[in-house]
Amino acid sequence: MKPFLKKSLIGIVVGISILALAFLFLLRQFSKPYDPKDIVPPERAAGIPADHEWIGGPDGGTWIHCKPEKEYKEFRCSVYGESGELYAKGLYLPSRPVVPPYELMHGGMGRIILKDQQQGLMVEIKAEGWIEYADGTSLYKDGEPVDGP
Template sequence: MTRAALLALACTWAGCKLQPAVPDRPATVPAEAVWRGGAEGGAWIHCEPALRCTVWQEDGSVAQRGRFVRGGGGTGAALPEGWSGDAILLEGGGQLLPDGWHEFPPDLRVRYEHGEPVEKKAR
């Protein structure tokens, strides 16, 4: 039996979760962006101090860009845990909700008011 098979078998018995490897960072994703994902995929996330955030898909293409506001409770620092497709989920609960105009390349813009979409425009 190979070492990898033994490790998988031991983890199955012990109930541990194998963490998927972080993919190679595409050239279009800055070093400050963090990878958040799992076996099904994920996203690269980076937020400036004023909560202007960009989310990149695994391949480095921009998935969403805009300003966010804190919402949904939670405690602690606003460290990204995941991305729901429009909101950024935070470690310790809570989320960053889209607010104002957001770009969803290649051709969609959506205006949000505290996480709720109120207007969409195709380019």
């Protein structure tokens, strides 16, 4: 084998080995299981009430509080962004009966996800009626904004 070809093959094998090791390293780093206990909430911005929980992950989240009413058939919820901006405030209705205790899992403007801790099931509660937010109000039906009453 010619010396040039031999050096080229060695260079290719070394390059591929380095890429493979880098790939395995990144795969290991990004495939670590997500543990919500590892998430540290950001500092509470001015205007976010003290009774709101941080619901989020490593890439962000929201501050949420939901108060059950009418034997868990309705919830009065408010959702704030990290910076303290009001995302949503109003009536939310569950997609199925909620059995307490429950845990808030995720939330946004029109939908909030709860985990029923007795049955281990996820329950979606959806905005219904006039929902207040930072720039005004919007009418919602089944978790989606609608045009007019």
